[in-house]
Amino acid sequence: MGNQNYILEMRNITKEFPGVKALSNVNFKVKQGEIHCLVGENGAGKSTLMKVLSGVYKYGEYSGDIVYNGQVQKFTTVRDSENVGIAIIYQELALVPELTVYENIYLGHEIKNGSIIDWNATIVKATEMLKKVGLNINPETKIKDLGVGKQQLVEIAKALSKNVKLLILDEPTAALNEDDSENLLKLLKELQKQGITSIMISHKLKEVLAIADTITVLRDGQTICSMDKEKDEITENLIIKNMVGRELTNIYPPKDFKHGEEVVLELKNWSAHDTSLGRDVLKNVNIKVKKGEIVGLAGLMGAGRTELAQSIFGNAKDYKLQGELFVNGEKKVFKQPSDAIKAGIAYVTEDRKGDGLILIQNIKQNISISNLQSIASNSVIDENEEIMIANGYKESLNIKAPSIEQIVGNLSGGNQQKVSLAKWLFAKPNILILDEPTRGIDVGAKYEIYTFMNQLVKQGMSIIMISSELPEVLGMSDRIYVISEGRVTGELPIEEATQERIMEMATKGD
Numbered sequence: 001m002g003n004q005n006y007i008l009e010m011r012n013i014t015k016e017f018p019g020v021k022a023l024s025n026v027n028f029k030v031k032q033g034e035i036h037c038l039v040g041e042n043g044a045g046k047s048t049l050m051k052v053l054s055g056v057y058k059y060g061e062y063s064g065d066i067v068y069n070g071q072v073q074k075f076t077t078v079r080d081s082e083n084v085g086i087a088i089i090y091q092e093l094a095l096v097p098e099l100t101v102y103e104n105i106y107l108g109h110e111i112k113n114g115s116i117i118d119w120n121a122t123i124v125k126a127t128e129m130l131k132k133v134g135l136n137i138n139p140e141t142k143i144k145d146l147g148v149g150k151q152q153l154v155e156i157a158k159a160l161s162k163n164v165k166l167l168i169l170d171e172p173t174a175a176l177n178e179d180d181s182e183n184l185l186k187l188l189k190e191l192q193k194q195g196i197t198s199i200m201i202s203h204k205l206k207e208v209l210a211i212a213d214t215i216t217v218l219r220d221g222q223t224i225c226s227m228d229k230e231k232d233e234i235t236e237n238l239i240i241k242n243m244v245g246r247e248l249t250n251i252y253p254p255k256d257f258k259h260g261e262e263v264v265l266e267l268k269n270w271s272a273h274d275t276s277l278g279r280d281v282l283k284n285v286n287i288k289v290k291k292g293e294i295v296g297l298a299g300l301m302g303a304g305r306t307e308l309a310q311s312i313f314g315n316a317k318d319y320k321l322q323g324e325l326f327v328n329g330e331k332k333v334f335k336q337p338s339d340a341i342k343a344g345i346a347y348v349t350e351d352r353k354g355d356g357l358i359l360i361q362n363i364k365q366n367i368s369i370s371n372l373q374s375i376a377s378n379s380v381i382d383e384n385e386e387i388m389i390a391n392g393y394k395e396s397l398n399i400k401a402p403s404i405e406q407i408v409g410n411l412s413g414g415n416q417q418k419v420s421l422a423k424w425l426f427a428k429p430n431i432l433i434l435d436e437p438t439r440g441i442d443v444g445a446k447y448e449i450y451t452f453m454n455q456l457v458k459q460g461m462s463i464i465m466i467s468s469e470l471p472e473v474l475g476m477s478d479r480i481y482v483i484s485e486g487r488v489t490g491e492l493p494i495e496e497a498t499q500e501r502i503m504e505m506a507t508k509g510d
Contacts, residue, residue: 005031005032006029006030006031006032006067007030007031007032007033007068007069007165007166007197008028008029008030008053008066008067008068008166008197009027009028009029009030009065009066009067010026010027010028010029010049010052010053010064010065010066010067011027011064011065011066011067012025012026012027012063012064012065013025013026013027013028013049013052013062013063013064013065013066014026014062014063014064015045015048015049015052015057015061015062015063017410019402019406020402020410021221022045022048022221023045023048023049023052023062023221023222024220024221024222025064025222026045026049026064026218026221026222026223027223028049028216028223029226030166030197030199030214031197031213031214032197033192033195033196033197034192034197034198034213034214035188035189035192035197035198035200035211035212035213036197036198036199036200036212036213036214036215036216037199037200037201037202037208037211037212037214037215037216038050038199038200038201038215038216038218039201039202039203039205039208039215039216039217039218039239039243040217040218040219040224040243040442041219041243041244041414041442041443041444041445043400043411043412043413043414043415043442044218044219044220044221044243044442045218045220045221045222046170046201046218047170047201048221049218050088050168050170050199050201051088052066053066053081053086053088053168054075054078054081054086054087054088054168055075055076055077055078055079055080055081056078058075058076058077059073059074059075059076060076068084068086068166069084082162084165085162085163085164085165085166086164086165086166086168087158087159087162087164087166087167087168088168088169088170089152089155089156089159089167089168089169089170089172090170094155095143095151095154095155095158096143097142097143097144098142098143098144099142099143100139100140100141100142100143101126101130101137101138101139101140101141101142101143101146101154102119102122102123102126102127102139102140103122104143104154104158105122105125105126105129105130105139105154105157105158105161106122106125106126106158106161107158109161109162110122111125123139123140125161126139126157126161127139129157129158129160129161130153130154130157132157132160133153133154133156133157133160133187134153134183134186134187134190135150135153135154135157137150147180148176148180149176149177149179149180149183149184150180152172152176152180152184153183153184153187156187156191160191164196165195165196165197166196166197166198166199167188167191167196167197167198167199168198168199168200168201169188169198169199169200169201170201171201171202171203171440172184172200172202173185173202173204173207177300177301181204181207185207185210185211188200188211189211200212203440203442205236205239205240206236208239209234209235209236209239212229213228213229213230214226214227214228214229215227215229215234215239217239217242217243219242219243219244219245224242224243224245225242227239240443243442243443243444244442244443244444251443251446251447251471251475252447252450252472252475252476253447253450253451253454255454256458257292257458259290259291259292259293259457259462259478260290260291260292260293260460261290261291262290262291263288263289263290263291263326263329264289264290264291264327264328264430264431264462265288265289265312265325265326265327265345265431265462265464266287266288266289266325266326267285267286267287267288267312267323267324267325267326268286268323268324268325268326269284269285269286269322269323269324270282270284270285270286270287270308270311270321270322270323270324270325271283271284271285271321271322271323272307272308272311272315272319272320272321272322272486273319273320273321273322274307274317274319275318275319275320280486281304281307281311281319281486282304282307282308282311282319282486282487283485283486283487284323284487285308285323285483285486285487285488286488287481287488287491289431289462289464290462291460291462292457292458292460292461292462293457293462293463293478293479294453294457294462294463294465294476294477294478295462295463295464295465295477295478295479295480295481296465296466296467296473296474296476296477296479296480296481297309297464297465297466297467297480297481297483298467298470298473298480298481298482298483298502298505298506299482299483299484299506300468300484300506300507301468303483303484303485303486303506304483304485304486304487305435305466305483306435306466307319307486308483309347309433309435309464309466310347312325312334312340312345312347312433313334313337313340313345313347313433314334314335314336314337314338314339314340314341315334315335315336316336316337327343327344327345327431341370341427341429344428344429344430344431345429345430345431345432345433346370346424346425346427346429346431346432346433347424347433347435348420348421348424348432348433348434348435348437349420349435357408357416357419357420357423358408359407359408359409360407360408360409361407361408362404362405362406362407362408363390363394363399363401363403363404363405363406363408363411363419364386364387364390364404364405366408366419366420366423367389367390367393367404367419367422367423367426368381368386368389368390368426369423370423370424370426370427371426371427371428374426374428375389387404389426390404390422391404393418393422393425393426394422396452397418397421397422397448397449397452398418398448399411399415399418399419399422400412400415401415413440413441414441414442414445414446415445417437417438417441417445417449418445418448418449421434421437421449421452425456429461430460430461430462431461431462431463431464432456432461432462432463432464433463433464433466434453434463434464434465434466435466436466436467436468437449437453437465437467438467438469438472439468446472450475450476453465453476465477470499470502470503471499473497473502474494474497474498474499474502477494477497478493478494479491479492479493479494480492480494480497480502482502482505482506483506484505484506484507484508489505489506489508490502490505490508492505
């Protein structure tokens with residue numbers, strides 16, 4: 001194949017941050033009109049590579065060449081890359097919630113008549129763009145009134161309005177449910193027919209296999225391989241092997257002990273009413289957790305699993321609660337999260353950026369914050385002890401960072417999650433609630449977190465794990481409760497649990 005078939009070639013791209021070589025001589029080629037998937041563990045350099053391509057990291061801040069349509073490009077802003085037809089859509093959408101759909105689509109490149117914005121033409125054109133992405137909504141709807149799936153389609157419509165030739169999607173389905181995900185993948189195929197080339201970063205290997213013409217694997221900032229669907233026999237295992245550089249025959253570490261029978265946490269007829277939404281989020285829930293047990297909570301998005309966790313952990317959302325909560329057989333009423341922490345309960349949230357971590361502080365400060373009094377005397381922190389503890393967690397959880405002084409905002413998702421876990425473990429809980437503990441984390445870091453969970457329960461801690469990934473629920477739990485529309489619709493010992501049975505229970509309504 002000659003050059004003329006490649007819309008993009010990135011040659012020997014190297015990008016360094018203080019203390020980290022994020023990309024090292026990466027070569028990445030994309031054929032005109034294909035769907036090309038970029039995969040790799042967290043921190044492998046996928047997003048960094050795309051930020052170099054789109055001009056977020058400008059010419060001069062990296063070495064190597066971006067050759068687009070046969071010419072070397074020197075982008076100094078994102079607008080430069082947009083002007084030649086490259087658009088990037090991030091996981092965290094960049095829309096303005098208070099504005100309408102049509103205003104968002106043409107924001108920054110308004111349709112003008114002389115110097116005045118022509119709103120009628122804008123609405124007509126926006127409607128055309130929405131049609132292209134198969135979104136049948138009124139363009140005057142405000143963004144904040146749309147679900148995430150539809151917002152994503154508006155982002156793509158916005159890219160199309162800029163006459164995009166190369167569309168980059170960074171984890172586009174991470175926050176979407178199955179229907180919206182499928183819809184998005186269909187759209188990429190549709191756009192492909194119209195001659196648009198796409199690059200998609202994704203952790204979901206089933207989607208990658210379903211949609212990619214070519215798959216490129218990055219590992220530790222280097223290109224490992226590119227596989228062509230027509231020539232290579234590609235399987236999930238092969239992709240994983242290239243991603244982690246080792247065969248992961250067993251994704252879930254084996255358990256080598258039996259949990260106790262003593263009940264450490266029990267909910268009886270537990271209900272929660274969300275006054276702001278005016279509806280019940282939990283209805284008559286009865287669950288038990290035993291010492292040293294991992295209890296999985298399965299269910300679809302919006303089933304009420306996070307609401308259950310928050311209602312146990314000091315009711316931070318101010319639900320109207322009914323029913324009884326027992327810790328070690330004692331009835332408890334938690335007015336706020338600090339009450340739950342005192343009773344030995346910790347909650348690692350799924351939103352590590354929003355609730356879990358202080359991104360501008362370093363690893364050491366993030367870990368010690370949950371239990372400062374244990375390393376302080378007369379309110380002076382023993383810094384040596386703080387350093388020892390943080391280093392201990394850095395080692396036992398294999399947190400990848402030059403040192404514990406590294407700012408948490410600069411870590412990859414998997415390593416941020418480990419810091420979040422360390423922070424709560426330092427509070428020495430007896431009951432640990434993990435909400436989507438491995439969301440958006442790569443296979444290798446997942447295994448490390450699973451191994452750590454097994455060590456914790458072996459030491460007598462009990463874990464409640466909320467997860468949307470059924471294999472994870474099945475691979476880690478001793479017992480599973482399935483929640484649907486705020487009710488427990490089933491309880492399964494692990495021996496009887498299958499993906500099909502869980503799905504069946506999860507889709508039971510009232």
